[in-house]
Each structure stands twice: as structure tokens, then as C-alpha cells.
Amino acid sequence: MKQDLLNVAVIIKLEPDFSEGNVSYNSDGTLNRAETKNILGPHSAVACNAAFYCKVRYGAHVSVGTMGPPIAESALKQAQILSDAEELNLYSDRMFAGADTLATAEVLKNGVEKMFGGNKSDIVFSGHRASDGETGQTGPQTAWKLGYTFLGNVIDFEIDLDRKAVVAKRMISLQGMDTIIEEIESPLPVFITIDPSYKSNFNTVSQRLTANNFGKEARKHSESSGQYLKVYDGKKLELDPRMVGLPGSPTIVYKVEKIPRAKANRKAEIVDPSNPDNLAQVTEKITEISRG
Amino acid sequence: MEQFDVAIIGGGSAGLSALKKLSDLNKSAILIEAGNGIGTKNVSGGILYSKNDSQGKIYNVEDVFGSDFSANAPVERLIKRYLLHATSKNKIFTIDMTRLHDYKTNFAYSVLLNRLTPWFAELATESAERHGGGIVTGVHVSDIQWIDNKTIVSTNELEEFEVKSIIAADGINSEVAQITSARGKFTPEEVYFGVKVIIKLPEKIIEERFHLDSSEGSAHLFAGDVTLNHIGGGFLYTNRETLSLGAVYHYNSLLSNPVTPTQLIDELIKNPLISEYIKDEVTLRNGNDGLSKEDQLKIHLGVSKLLKTYNELRDKYFSSNNTKLVESGKFKNLDEVKSKIDSIKHDLNEKFGIQFVNNYVELEYSAKLIPDGKRCMMKRPYFKNILFIGDAAGRGIFIGPKIEGLNVGIDDAVRASIAISRSIESNNFDSDYLGNYYESLVNESPYTREMNSIDENYLNLFLESVEDIPMGVIDPSLSFGLQFIKNKFLRGICLRLANSFGSRRVLPLIESEKTYVQIPIRLANKLGDTVHSTFVPSIPTLADRIANLQYDDDSESHIIVNNKKSEFMRKLILLCPTKCYSLEGNDVVLQHEGCVECGSCSIGTIWKHPKGEKGIKYRYG
Ligand SMILES: Cc1cc2nc3c(=O)[nH]c(=O)nc-3n(C[C@H](O)[C@H](O)[C@H](O)COP(=O)(O)OP(=O)(O)OC[C@H]3O[C@@H](n4cnc5c(N)ncnc54)[C@H](O)[C@@H]3O)c2cc1C
Ligand code: SF4
Numbered sequence: 001m002k003q004d005l006l007n008v009a010v011i012i013k014l015e016p017d018f019s020e021g022n023v024s025y026n027s028d029g030t031l032n033r034a035e036t037k038n039i040l041g042p043h044s045a046v047a048c049n050a051a052f053y054c055k056v057r058y059g060a061h062v063s064v065g066t067m068g069p070p071i072a073e074s075a076l077k078q079a080q081i082l083s084d085a086e087e088l089n090l091y092s093d094r095m096f097a098g099a100d101t102l103a104t105a106e107v108l109k110n111g112v113e114k115m116f117g118g119n120k121s122d123i124v125f126s127g128h129r130a131s132d133g134e135t136g137q138t139g140p141q142t143a144w145k146l147g148y149t150f151l152g153n154v155i156d157f158e159i160d161l162d163r164k165a166v167v168a169k170r171m172i173s174l175q176g177m178d179t180i181i182e183e184i185e186s187p188l189p190v191f192i193t194i195d196p197s198y199k200s201n202f203n204t205v206s207q208r209l210t211a212n213n214f215g216k217e218a219r220k221h222s223e224s225s226g227q228y229l230k231v232y233d234g235k236k237l238e239l240d241p242r243m244v245g246l247p248g249s250p251t252i253v254y255k256v257e258k259i260p261r262a263k264a265n266r267k268a269e270i271v272d273p274s275n276p277d278n279l280a281q282v283t284e285k286i287t288e289i290s291r292g
Numbered sequence: 293m294e295q296f297d298v299a300i301i302g303g304g305s306a307g308l309s310a311l312k313k314l315s316d317l318n319k320s321a322i323l324i325e326a327g328n329g330i331g332t333k334n335v336s337g338g339i340l341y342s343k344n345d346s347q348g349k350i351y352n353v354e355d356v357f358g359s360d361f362s363a364n365a366p367v368e369r370l371i372k373r374y375l376l377h378a379t380s381k382n383k384i385f386t387i388d389m390t391r392l393h394d395y396k397t398n399f400a401y402s403v404l405l406n407r408l409t410p411w412f413a414e415l416a417t418e419s420a421e422r423h424g425g426g427i428v429t430g431v432h433v434s435d436i437q438w439i440d441n442k443t444i445v446s447t448n449e450l451e452e453f454e455v456k457s458i459i460a461a462d463g464i465n466s467e468v469a470q471i472t473s474a475r476g477k478f479t480p481e482e483v484y485f486g487v488k489v490i491i492k493l494p495e496k497i498i499e500e501r502f503h504l505d506s507s508e509g510s511a512h513l514f515a516g517d518v519t520l521n522h523i524g525g526g527f528l529y530t531n532r533e534t535l536s537l538g539a540v541y542h543y544n545s546l547l548s549n550p551v552t553p554t555q556l557i558d559e560l561i562k563n564p565l566i567s568e569y570i571k572d573e574v575t576l577r578n579g580n581d582g583l584s585k586e587d588q589l590k591i592h593l594g595v596s597k598l599l600k601t602y603n604e605l606r607d608k609y610f611s612s613n614n615t616k617l618v619e620s621g622k623f624k625n626l627d628e629v630k631s632k633i634d635s636i637k638h639d640l641n642e643k644f645g646i647q648f649v650n651n652y653v654e655l656e657y658s659a660k661l662i663p664d665g666k667r668c669m670m671k672r673p674y675f676k677n678i679l680f681i682g683d684a685a686g687r688g689i690f691i692g693p694k695i696e697g698l699n700v701g702i703d704d705a706v707r708a709s710i711a712i713s714r715s716i717e718s719n720n721f722d723s724d725y726l727g728n729y730y731e732s733l734v735n736e737s738p739y740t741r742e743m744n745s746i747d748e749n750y751l752n753l754f755l756e757s758v759e760d761i762p763m764g765v766i767d768p769s770l771s772f773g774l775q776f777i778k779n780k781f782l783r784g785i786c787l788r789l790a791n792s793f794g795s796r797r798v799l800p801l802i803e804s805e806k807t808y809v810q811i812p813i814r815l816a817n818k819l820g821d822t823v824h825s826t827f828v829p830s831i832p833t834l835a836d837r838i839a840n841l842q843y844d845d846d847s848e849s850h851i852i853v854n855n856k857k858s859e860f861m862r863k864l865i866l867l868c869p870t871k872c873y874s875l876e877g878n879d880v881v882l883q884h885e886g887c888v889e890c891g892s893c894s895i896g897t898i899w900k901h902p903k904g905e906k907g908i909k910y911r912y913g
Contacts, residue, residue, distance in 0.1 A: 204451050205294055205322055208428040213421065 006060040006161065009112050009121040010051045010083060011142065014068050014075035015041035038071065040078035043127025046194050048082035050125050050157075052218075053200040055084055056211045058159055060122075063087035063115040067096060067107045077225040084218035087115060088225060093233040098246035105141035106244050110237040112146060122188040123159075123166065124148065128196055136193075143191030151186060155195045164188045171195055293454050296322050296425075297716055299445055300459040301433050301468055303327070304334045305405070306682030306701030307461030308412040309356045311427065313709035315419035316356075319716050321459075322425050323416070324447065326432040328844060328905035330413040331406035333889065334463075334913045335488065335660040337527055337538060338405065339371055339511060341699045342398035345738035351706035352398065352699065357415055366411050367401035368531035369509025376693060378812035379516035382564045383820035385812075387761075389693060392753045393511070402509050402529040402536065403698075404490070405913035430904040433462070436471050436678070443677060448903040457721050458678040459708050461701070464661050465891035466684035467900055474675035475686070477895050480543040482668035483661045484524060484690060485892060487553040487869055488538030489837075490912045491570050492653040494610030495533045501569065502530055506612050513693050514566070516812035518559050520551055523808045525693075526560045528569060533611065534655065534912070535570060537561070540662060540695060542803065543892070546867060547860075553659055553869040554834050561652075564825035570652040571827065575599060578645035595644045602636045609633060650827035656912045657837035659869035659890040662697060664690040665743040673734055674727030679708040689742055692754065692802075700739045707733040748784065765818045766811055838870055838886050846906040849884035852898040856880050860896040867892055 017037040040048075054060035062085040066072050069092060076088040091111045099107070112121055124146070129136035143150035157168040165187050173179040202208050221228065234244060242248060271278045298314060300307045303325030314321040327333040342352040354361040362370075374393035378385040393400070413427055420426045428450075435446040436458065446452050460468035464483070469475045493501075502510050514526035524541035539556045560566050577595070608617055609629050623629045640646040663669070668686035673679065681687075682701025689696040711730035715721050734740055832840075853861060856879040864873045870886040873893070882897075888908045889901060901907070 203449070205296070205324075205428055205453050208431070208450070209322070209426045212417070212426055212428075 006054060006058050006123070006159065007116045007119060007121045008051045008054045008060040008062050009115050009124040010044075010047050010062065010064045010079065010085070011108050011112070011124065011126045011139075012044035012047065012064055012066045012075055012079050013041045013127065014038050014066065014072040015044075038074065040075040040082075041127060043129055043194075043196060044075070044079065045082055045127075046196055046198050047125040047127045048079045048085075049200050050154075050192070050194045050198060051083040051085070052211075052214065053202075054123065054159065056200075056202065056207060056214055058161060061086055061116060063089065063121070065089035065091060065108065065111045065115065067091040067099075067104055067111070073225075073229065076229065077222050080222040080225050080228065081218050084214045084221065086228065088229045089115065090229060090231045091233075091237060092231060093244075095234050095241055095245045098249060099244060100249035100251035101137040102141055102250060103244050103246075103248035104138050105145050106248055107234075107237065107239065108138070108142045109145035110239055111232065112142070114232065114237065120189060122164070122190075124189070124191045126191070126193050128153070128193050139191065139193040146189075146191060148189045148191040149186045150191045150193075151184070152193045153195045154192045155181070155198050156201070157192070159188075166190055166192075168192065171197065293444075293452060295454045296320065297456050298322070298425075298459065298712055299324060299453075299455040299457075300461055301445075302460070302462035302684065303330050303409070303413065303427060303429065304461060304463055304682065304701070305336075305340075305409055305412065305698050306684075306705050307459065308409060308416050309353075309702045309705035310459045310461060310681060310709050311420055311425070312356050312412070312416040313706050314712065315416065315423055315425060317709060317713040318423060319709075319713050320423040320425045321420060323420075323427045324431050324433055324445075325427065325429045326901050326904055328430050328909055329410070330427065330429060331409040331913055332909045332911075333901075333907075334405040334409060335486070335658045335910065336403065336405050336698060336913065337486070337488070337529060337536060337540075337695055338403050338698060339400050339529060339695075340367070340403045340408070341400045341696055343396050343699060343738075344398055345396055347741070348736055348738040350699075350738055351703045353702050356702060356706060357412060362399065362401075365401075366407045367403050368407075368529075368534075369402050369504070369507055371400040371402060371511050371529075372504070372508045373510040374513075374693075375510065376513045376515065377565060378815040378820065379514055379518045379563055379565070380813040380816035380820065381517065382823050382825075383816040384565045384823050385815045385818075385820035387757055389513075389754075389757050392693070392750070392757055395750060395753055402511070402531050404531060404534070404536070406910055407912075409913075432901060432904045433467070434900075436468065438676065456677065457712050457715060457726065459705075459712070460678050460680045460684045461682055461705070462684050462901075464663050464683040464686075465889070465894050465899060465901070466680070468678060469680065469684060472675045472678060474678065474680065475670050477899075478661070478663060478668050478686060479895065480547050482686070483543045483663055484540045484695075485543045485546055485553070485659070485867075485890070486538060486540045486662050487557055487659040488536055488657075489557055489654050490531075490656040490658075491535040491537055492655050493533065493535055493570065493572055494607055495612050496610040496614075497572065498530050498533070498535070504530065507532075512569075514560065514563070515808050516816050517809070518563050518566075519809050520556060520559055521549055521805060521809050522546060522551075522556075523803050523805060525808060526566075527695075528560075528566060533607075537566065537570065542664075543661070545805075547863055550863050550866040552834075552866050552871075554837070557657075558831050561829050561831055564823045567652070567825045567827070567829050568823065570829070571650050572652055573648050574651045574653060575602075575640070576647040576649050576651075578647065591644060595640070595646065598636060598640055598644070599646070602633065602640060605629065605633055605636070652829050654832055654837070654840070656910065657841065657869075658910055658913065659888050659892075661891040661894075662690065662695065663688045665700065665739075666690065669740070669743055672727070672731055673704075674723060674730055676723050677721040677726060679711065679727065679730045681705050681708050687739070687743070689739060691742075691746075691750075696739075703737055703739055704734065707737065752780075761815065761819070765814060834871060841888070842909040842911065843885070844906050844909065845885050846902050848903075849882065850900045850902040850907070851882060851884055851887065851893065853880060853882055853893075854897055858896055861893070864893050864896070 017039040051062045062083050064079045064085040091107050126139040151168050153170045154168045155171045159166050167185045170182045202211050298321035300310050300323040303323050311323045343350050374390045376387045376389050431447050431449045434448050437444045443455050444452050509530040512528040522541040523545040526539045529536045617623050617629050663686040665688045670685045673685040681704035687700050715726045861880040872887050
């Protein structure tokens, strides 16, 4: 692996597919994980797009990693189609089971450090959060463990290869305040969680052509994704069993509550539209309301 | 600023052929297409022809995309039979025009452009990449300027770039033509309007119903009362597992007698011969109004899954590779598949009250203008260092039952590529050098001759196809003329005279309501067979048809109405295929969101294609 190139790592997650027709629920309304199709999480997909952008614009090397059961290999394959990664890494071990975000971050940290033949990653991308009940802490915790500068909610970025720095735009929305876009510069290495609204901006013909080429190459590579796959267990990752899985998880899930359905504070009246008389009623109501 | 030798604007069949040919001539070219992916903006009937002509070279699809085109391309069916049906209510008189169709034809395939053009793009990209070129989609060219001898292309999405030459392949509503004033907008007299629906029908049913061998197809044309008194007619082409049913009418004739495009399509569907052609067994869900919400949901979910299984299995059973079902080991033989289908059908009916009725299934509604080359082809198809090809140059053959645009665009593309390649080699892009040479190449094309004059041999074949029809049946006022034309010697003199005056002058005689409407009705009434339909098709409303289309809406309209009170725009209230125009007080107002970019309103508006990736996204085309 060349040292002077930009090394971009992506950490991704296999998630249940919540789109219509693919989710199964148990009779009590909870998710039936066995019956529900799994896909590369939508937030992870955006992180892959950001890595692909680095590949097209800066000729970056891309390595993707995920912690999960062996079926997570399918998510890695999908991630390769999006990012044209040269390395796919699966961190899989029974001892990782029951991990909270901190224990997960421990696995990912060691995983990232093993990427690129042990060379340092310049940027690590992760999704904003996962859609199946994750709290958005894995990213920041991994960054902290790696000792990288953390940039969250990034909607756009450019890299200055000479100065080894990133200029990023962050979207900050806080309740009750105006949404602001903050532009910041940071030296590499950085850990970036990418905002769902991020869109790769290839704005010259050559960039588009290069993107097409890499895209095609990625689809071809993914057909033999197994060739790019490295599987790591706890031992290979040189993990301390006390720091991972259930023992490494300080979080205790005390109780899971269903979100109570919000009470509707609007009243609806159903009107049969085939009867014109009813429509007169509607007009009357609207006039009444608009008069106040 | 980035620089390129050639930019091809528009990735329809013509533009893609140009990219392939230029790359094969070892030149580097880029192609810019506005649609979100290749094939999403293109509409055809369509039959793709490969032709020959003893008097000149024709560049065919197989010359561009390889001699193994027939074996490899995702074409639909090889057209073997070509029939013209004269209609009057339930009377149909059919004339076999296969010999006319075979005239100068190497082969003809029915095609769906969103299947075929992505394949063109794949091959063209492969060649283009070898020379540093390629295809960029989702980018809309908005301007071209000449500054200090440099040609600069602007788009809505990318940074400006410089080129040495341009091929304008941006279709009938060419913005390049408007930006450069290379030609005016086409007038209603110069174009035809086409509207089409794709109908689903299983492969084996198509073959059985139309008496076809596997992978063979037939083409059916319709004239008579189905035209609702317009100049033009209907067509039905068999695809592999769909049918293309459409209508093409002279735009002037629609303006003088406006009806909605859906009426034109619906009239065809209601014709008993056509409704029998498109008929399929479809499922009808029963309302479960009496049940609780929860029970309704349970039934809905249960039925959905079973219906999906039923439809998938049925489609596979009626497909040409149905033996795969047996090979996979799931079934012992095809009879077992059939019993499985019947048993699911039984369950659907018994448990969920699903009914199985005769109807038909529409998959896509589309519309587009078509240039009538003999009326509107550009005499000088270039401007500075820009060469116009295909629909953008107004080139297409439209004579009687003949609609040929795809093959003409491919022939143009090769000629433009040869001209540009020569310019690159001598680094001379002056219009005297590049444009004049392209014009001379285009004038050598047998297609140009066909657009300029009436081909006596073609007319002979046409008359032979109808020679058994007793003249007395035809309108008495025409029968004298026809007798005259039937005489070979007199016909020769007439044609030479007509061609020397310019065939355009005699067009109103040939293309009239008499020939497209009245004579066919008389033929059907006097000589036709009676056809009965076994069901009444339930035709989707326009709202249903639009709801079935895919769009990426732009908040900003790509069309601006010039004169909101003009007579022309008032007619668009009926003629716009997706009812984008309505009357507000005395003004005609536009709601652009449903626009399918047909171009019918272009002459009365400032008309642009939507920005990159925006607007209609056809799945079949
Ligand atoms: C109903 C119907 C039936 C027909 N039947 C037949 C038939 O049976 N046989 C036959 O040979 N022909 C038939 N034709 C004609 C044939 O379909 C056309 O001649 C042919 O498709 C035209 O190809 P083209 O590449 O010139 O243009 P198009 O297919 O229109 O391609 C133009 C492309 O340019 C792109 N574009 C436009 N402006 C811009 C811009 N500013 N920037 C970037 N991209 C842009 C568009 O998105 C589009 O993809 C039929 C046409 C219709 C409508
Ligand atoms: S608005 Fe114009 S271009 Fe769009 S569908 Fe209607 S007539 Fe065609």
C-alpha cells in the first residue's frame, strides 16, 4: 500500500429493510428479525458514497468494515458496489454478542487499525446513525478510541491533499434554533459521520466519466466480493475479551417501551365525495374556518 | 476549462450510434444526456429497420453495433407479417402488406427503447472509454457560445467545457437548434403526433394469438373510424411479452379537429379486433366493506402475497423458458405447474373472493412528436461546427404506412461521424469544411432521396397489395384517379411530374382524410368481416395513467407560455397528452408537473427540456 495516497475507511452496518413489503412484524407489533430482509443501512450507504467521492476526486484507497454475523457479508458486498472498496472486512465473533455502542466502538477501533495493511487511515466515514434502534454514539466513541478529530453531521467536504487537511460543512440543527451550516477545517486524520442529506457533487465532465469508470469497476469487483473479504475474530483483532461483547458493555437496558401513539388533536369527518350535496357542506365548513 | 474534441448532445438511438461510430474511428467523444440514465426519455413505436438500396450505401444498426446485432441485442420480435386493417365499427377488412414491408428490408425488429438504448450505451461506452470518452447522464445542455474562436458548452449541472465540434442529437424538440437559430421550430404542418400504451401480455399467449413462432412478431396498422377523422392511423406491434399499441396523426389534422390523445388511444382499445388482441385474464379484488378494519388488513396482506405468487408463476408458465420451472426441480412437468396455478386460483377465489375476468393490463402511457422528414428535414443540417442528426435534424420517413426514424438517425450518425473524424484528422472545423462535407454525405443517403421523392417501386408494391380490391367499392370520386394510377405507364409519367414539381406539392392529395378515413371505412363496410368482442375493456382514466408514470419533478417549470390567450394554446387544453393546460378566466395556464415532454406545445411556448435527471422517466419507451 502506497503511503502517500489517501486511505479512506468506512464503517457500515447491516440493518433491517424497512421499505414496504420487506418488513415482518410479530403479533405483538415488534420486529420479526428472522423474517425481515436485511440490507446495507441507508445511512451507511451515504457514508459509502462519500468514500467513493474520495476515490474519484483524490484517488483514495477505500476499505470497508463492519461488525456483525456472517450474513453481514451481503452488506459489505452492497457497500463495495457503492464505494469500489479494495478491502472488505468483517469483524465477527460470538464474543461480540450483546455489545452496546462502547463495546462496538472497541471492535471497530481495532478493525480500522488493521486496515490498509496496518497503515493509518486518513479519514474514517460512518453513517449518521443506524435505523434499528442505535443511538448515534458508535461513531463518536470509535473516533475517541482512535484518537481522531470527530466531525459530525457533515453535508459536504473537500480535501486539501498538499496540506493534508479537510474542509467540511456541518449542518447543525438544534431544537428551537435556526439551522446553521458551519464550515470548519481540520488536519487529517478525521472521523466523519456523514449527514443523510450529503450528495456527491461531481461537477466536471471528467469527474463524471471517472465516476462512471469506478462505478463500473465496483460492480465488476463486487461479483467476486469474496476475493476482497477478510474475516477477523476477536483474537485476530487482538481484542481484550473484557472490553467487548456483553462484558465490555456498561449500558444496561432496563426496559424497552413502545412509543405511545400521539393523541390526534384534530377531528376528521368523512364525506362521501360522490354526493355533490356533501361537497357544499365542505365549502361551508372551509368558509366558516377561514372567517375565523 | 476542460476540452474535448467532440460533444454529442442527446443519448437517444442517434446520439449513441454517433458515439459508437466515432469511437470506432478512434476518435474521442463525450455524450451528454439529460435523462436520469439512458433510455428514460425516448419513445418510439417502434420497429427498427435494417435496409438496403441498390443506388446508395445505407449505414445500418448492425454496421454500427456489430454484425451479431440480431443475436445479441435486446430486441423484442423479428417482424414477419405486416397487416393493414381498415375499420368501421365491428367490421374489419384486412390487407396483407408484408411484401411492402419487406421492400428493401434486411430485417425489422420490434423494440422498446428503454431496453435497446441502454445496450447501445454499453457498447458505445466500451469503445469510447478506449479513447478517453464516454457518456454523462443527468446533465442538461443549456447554452452554446462561440467566444474567441472557442466553442463553449454550458449545462445546468457541470462546469463549462470547450469542444471543437458538436453533434446535435437532441431530438425533435432540439434546444441546440433554438439556441443557434439553425432552424425554426417545427410547425404543426411538419410533424406528426404519436401516443402509445404498452400492454402486458404473456409471451406464449402472444404467440398463440398472433400465430407466431417463438421470437417472431407481427405488425398491425389501423385506419378508418378508429382515427376519429384524423389523418394518420393506429398501430399494434408485438413485443416479447408486451404489445405496443399506439396512434400517430398529422398534427395539423389534430389541431383542426381537436380530441384528447387518450380518446385516440381509447378508440383503438374499444375496437373489437384490438380488444380481442389485447385481452388477458386479470384478477379483480372484491371490496370487503362489511368486515372490520383488522380483518380487511389481514385479507389484504394474505391476498397480496398469494396474488404475487399466482402472477409470477403464471407469467413464468406462459414464458418461452417455462421449462426452467421443471429444470429447477420444483415441478415434475409443466402440467404440474398448471395444476398449481389452478389450485392457487381456486384458493384466491374461494377464500378471498377474488374474481378472474377478461380485461387487459396497461403498463405505460407515452407521447411524442415525430418529424415528417419530407416536410421538415433541414436542407443544411449544420451550423458552424455543429452537425444535426436524427429527429433533431427533422429527418424521418413518413409515407403511408411507413414510419422510420430510428434507422434514419443511425445512418445520419455514421455520416456525421465520418465528417467529424475527417475534421479532427486535418484539424479543420470550419463550416465550409465540416458542415459542407456532412451535407454532401447526407445528400448521398438513399433516405434523403426517399424523403425528397416518391419511390415508384414502393408505389407499385402498394398497388399490388390492393389490386384485388374492386374499384367500385372505393369512393367514386377517387376511383378514376386510382384507375389512372393503376396504369403503369400513366403512373410513371405522373410520378416523374410530381417528383419534378417537388413531391411535397402532391402530399395533400395522398395524405387526406379520404385516404386515411373514408376509403378504409368504405372498404370495411363493403368487404369487411364482422368481429365481436367477448368483453368490454375497462380503460384506465388519464389520472390512472399518469399515476403509473415515474417523474422526478422540478419545482421550476421548463416551459413558459408565450401568449396565454392564443388560439393555439387553447387547443392544447385538449391536445396535451397529460392535460397540463387548463383555462383560468381567459388565460391558458400550465401545470408542468405531469408533462411527458412530447413537444406538442413547443410552438406556442418557450420550450426547454427539464434539467438533468428531472421530468419523465419512461420504463419502456
Ligand atoms: C409513437 C411513435 C412511433 C414511432 N415509430 C417508429 C417506428 O416504428 N420505426 C422507426 O424507425 N421510428 C419510429 N418513430 C420515430 C423514432 O422513434 C424517432 O425517430 C427516434 O426515436 C429519434 O431518435 P433520436 O435519437 O433522434 O432522438 P430522441 O430519441 O428524441 O433522443 C434525444 C435525446 O436527447 C436528450 N436531450 C434533449 N435535449 C437535451 C439537452 N439540452 N441536453 C442533454 N440532453 C438532451 C433527450 O433526453 C433524449 O434522450 C416513432 C416515434 C413515435 C413517437
Ligand atoms: S406540457 Fe407540452 S410538452 Fe408537456 S406533455 Fe403537455 S403538450 Fe407535451
